[in-house]
Amino acid sequence: xxxxxxxxxxxxxxxxxxxxxxxxxxxxxxxxxxxxxxxxxxxxxxxxxxxxxxxxxxxxxxxxxxxxxxxxxxxxxxxxxxxxxxxxxxxxxxxxxxxxxxxxxxxxxxxxxxxxxxxxxxxxxxxxxxxxxxxxxxxxxxxxxxxxxxxxxxxxxxxxxxxxxxxxxxxxxxxxxxx
Amino acid sequence: xxxxxxxxxxxxxxxxxxxxxxxxxxxxxxxxxxxxxxxxxxxxxxxxxxxxxxxxxxxxxxxxxxxxxxxxxxxxxxxxxxxxxxxxxxxxxxxxxxxxxxxxxxxxxxxxxxxxxxxxxxxxxxxxxxxxxxxxxxxxxxxxxxxxxxxxxxxxxxxxxxxxxxxxxxxxxxxxxxxxxxxxxxxxxxxxxxxxxxxxxxxxxxxxxxxxxxxxxxxxxxxxxxxxxxxxxxxxxxxxxxxxxxxxxxxxxxxxxxxxxxxxxxxxxxxxxxxxxxxxxxxxxxxxxxxxxxxxxxxxxxxxxxxxxxxxxxxxxxxxxxxxxxxxxxxxxxxxxxxxxxxxxxxxxxxxxxxxxxxxxxxxxxxxxxxxxxxxxxxxxxxxxxxxxxxx
Numbered sequence: 001x002x003x004x005x006x007x008x009x010x011x012x013x014x015x016x017x018x019x020x021x022x023x024x025x026x027x028x029x030x031x032x033x034x035x036x037x038x039x040x041x042x043x044x045x046x047x048x049x050x051x052x053x054x055x056x057x058x059x060x061x062x063x064x065x066x067x068x069x070x071x072x073x074x075x076x077x078x079x080x081x082x083x084x085x086x087x088x089x090x091x092x093x094x095x096x097x098x099x100x101x102x103x104x105x106x107x108x109x110x111x112x113x114x115x116x117x118x119x120x121x122x123x124x125x126x127x128x129x130x131x132x133x134x135x136x137x138x139x140x141x142x143x144x145x146x147x148x149x150x151x152x153x154x155x156x157x158x159x160x161x162x163x164x165x166x167x168x169x170x171x172x173x174x175x176x177x178x179x
Numbered sequence: 180x181x182x183x184x185x186x187x188x189x190x191x192x193x194x195x196x197x198x199x200x201x202x203x204x205x206x207x208x209x210x211x212x213x214x215x216x217x218x219x220x221x222x223x224x225x226x227x228x229x230x231x232x233x234x235x236x237x238x239x240x241x242x243x244x245x246x247x248x249x250x251x252x253x254x255x256x257x258x259x260x261x262x263x264x265x266x267x268x269x270x271x272x273x274x275x276x277x278x279x280x281x282x283x284x285x286x287x288x289x290x291x292x293x294x295x296x297x298x299x300x301x302x303x304x305x306x307x308x309x310x311x312x313x314x315x316x317x318x319x320x321x322x323x324x325x326x327x328x329x330x331x332x333x334x335x336x337x338x339x340x341x342x343x344x345x346x347x348x349x350x351x352x353x354x355x356x357x358x359x360x361x362x363x364x365x366x367x368x369x370x371x372x373x374x375x376x377x378x379x380x381x382x383x384x385x386x387x388x389x390x391x392x393x394x395x396x397x398x399x400x401x402x403x404x405x406x407x408x409x410x411x412x413x414x415x416x417x418x419x420x421x422x423x424x425x426x427x428x429x430x431x432x433x434x435x436x437x438x439x440x441x442x443x444x445x446x447x448x449x450x451x452x453x454x455x456x457x458x459x460x461x462x463x464x465x466x467x468x469x470x471x472x473x474x475x476x477x478x479x480x481x482x483x484x485x486x487x488x489x490x491x492x493x494x495x496x497x498x499x500x501x502x503x504x505x506x507x508x509x510x511x512x513x514x515x516x517x518x519x520x521x522x523x524x525x526x527x528x529x530x531x532x533x534x535x536x537x538x539x540x541x542x543x544x545x546x547x548x549x550x551x552x553x554x555x556x557x558x559x560x561x562x563x564x565x566x567x568x569x570x571x
Contacts, residue, residue, distance in 0.1 A: 040454065040455065040457070041457065042353060042457045042459055042461065043461055119228060120228070120231070120232055123225075123228055123229065123232065124232070138229075141194060142225075142226055142229040142230065143229060143230065143232070147194075147196070148191075148194065148196045163187050163190070163191050163196070164187055166190050166191075166194070167183075167186045167187040167189075167190035167191075170186075170190055170218070170221075170222045170225060171186060171218065173225055174218065174221040174222070174225065177221075177225075
């Protein structure tokens with residue numbers, strides 16, 4: 001799987017397990033966010049995150065990327081796991097999948113100054129008004145650090161759509177922030 | 180080059196995704212276009228701000244790899260693991276004992292309250308607000324407000340809060356259960372905290388007793404309480420609170436209608452299905468708490484228990500009489516309407532906080548945790564509950 005697996009001894013169960021634990025620790029939060037934004041429920045997101053890592057564990061033999069690409073690989077699996085879950089529930093059409101807010105309110109955060117909290121709330125409100133797919137692209141890029149190729153795998157859309165979607169998301173956010 | 184194309188390329192450039200040979204044409208456009216330069220600057224600021232945004236708390240539990248064949252992972256058999264933990268705790272610590280909390284007379288009346296409906300009028304400088312309040316068992320509360328600025332509805336259910344007003348509808352889920360869901364007209368706080376100062380005026384034909392409250396700096400409050408009915412029923416017909424800040428403001432709350440223990444339709448507490456924000460509280464048994472009470476209050480039933488990023492919370496109730504236990508990393512902050520006092524708890528000390536608008540509470544440290552107990556008890560009652568519940 002990752003380069004760390006190689007360092008720990010690919011094929012050796014103990015090495016695999018140590019490397020996988022590192023992977024979980026490093027990317028667990030991002031994977032949880034990807035799932036949470038698609039299901040909107042914390043308990044379900046916890047279960048689906050576990051399912052994501054289980055799938056990744058089973059598929060680790062087929063993974064050819066390095067450590068740098070592991071995050072995108074895990075996010076793509078997470079999006080599939082969440083899609084399967086939503087499809088099973090038949091709750092929402094897939095094009096409206098990423099609709100939930102995973103950014104906690106910062107208004108009451110004592111660590112934030114009033115000015116910073118106001119800016120955060122402004123951005124948070126602007127994000128909620130973005131089309132779901134643009135919002136998800138923006139968060140995958142800016143918060144989770146995925147490349148365009150990785151975002152296209154997670155979102156199941158062409159790279160060109162990622163490029164135009166991100167530019168559009170930034171334009172809309174800036175307009176909303178300046179309004 | 181058009182603006183739209185230029186912005187896509189600027190966006191790609193800041194992401195390190197600009198294709199070979201696209202740079203020169205982009206540079207040429209940007210040199211002559213103030214709007215696109217402003218876009219690039221704005222996108223950079225947006226990036227800095229986005230990366231500072233707080234994230235939803237990652238669950239505390241670990242996601243472990245499933246391990247080699249024959250080994251249980253915690254998540255593969257959570258029920259078995261939980262049962263094992265409970266069994267171990269019971270084996271090592273024994274089952275918790277029980278004790279009878281010393282409930283003051285004012286609070287004791289709450290044990291007979293099952294439901295409450297209150298209609299009241301609140302007058303202050305902003306105008307007049309009419310409030311209709313339905314209380315149905317611990318944690319179920321509906322408040323309808325009609326005020327000059329419009330109408331609003333608030334519905335509380337255990338773990339959920341729905342608010343609808345002129346600005347729209349909001350639903351929050353995963354909230355810790357709170358003792359302070361007790362509506363103010365039902366709260367015996369005034370009688371626990373106030374000093375009776377003789378007879379008050381007759382209001383709507385009902386005689387009252389005047390209570391003086393002086394909790395916060397520079398603000399005094401007078402409560403006219405229809406003691407006979409208030410004590411007997413929690414609250415009845417006329418409760419008037421007057422708040423006086425210097426000569427500046429007066430708030431009058433006049434209860435015009437009360438119905439105790441009448442039927443209240445469950446449908447009043449139905450919450451529409453809308454997008455929710457999640458506060459992160461999840462039900463867990465008391466046995467999983469980081470600190471486990473040594474004994475539990477007899478006669479009380481456990482309404483809810485669980486954990487959130489802030490810590491563990493358990494809510495008990497006996498009728499409408501609530502008892503909340505919080506185990507967190509730090510104590511709750513006291514508000515401007517609060518008064519704190521230090522008390523002795525055997526080998527340790529605690530802080531009791533009296534607040535006009537919330538139930539009294541006591542906080543004390545055990546190891547690196549702060550335990551807070553909230554309930555309509557007087558000081559002696561809070562101390563007794565704290566010492567017995569945590570064997571202090």
